[in-house]
Amino acid sequence: RKDLYTLVESGTKHYTKHNNARCRLYTWVVLKDNATGKEFTFASTHWDGAGREHGFLQVGEFVEFINEMKKRGPVFTTGDFNSNEVSAEYKQFLVDADIYDAKLNTQKKVNDVGSWHNFTQADFSWGSCDHITATKDTTVQKYQTITGNETIYGSDHCWIIADIKFN
Secondary structure (H helix, E strand, C coil): CCCCEEEEEEEEEECCCCCCCCCCEEEEEEEEECCCCCEEEEEEEECCCCCCCCHHHHHHHHHHHHHHHCCCCCEEEEEECCCCCCCHHHHHHHHHHCEEECCCCECCECCCCCCECCCCCCCCCCCCCEEEEEECCEEEEEEEEECCHHHHHHCCECEEEEEEEEC
């Protein structure tokens, strides 16, 4: 949507250790809102997962990037964190990045199911391994896990969406 946003910069960074064929990395973009001139960062990641010896290493690298980008404006992240809301790695991420989980801090939660399920089955997890986060200079108006046939037959992960506005 070049009519709404201007690309300022973008990149991809592989984690320094335990990167593998499953692409353990983060990709990011800085966009400028054409109407307001305000810049924000959006990043997507794929962690190796909770309980692995290097989980906190990936958390630390991602947090370092987020904290640097916060100097420029709001930061939004999403991705397959392979860690649910109660994992030590994910909790540490939220604290160290001083960022919040959209599902846990929304004004309206459309549903309350996790994002993972067995492929082709509607046996949704209680927690999510996929997350949307936002810096605290934003407001999450609505959060939803999409649980229709499109997600059940398309992947073992459900789509998650959030309506977030700048404060």
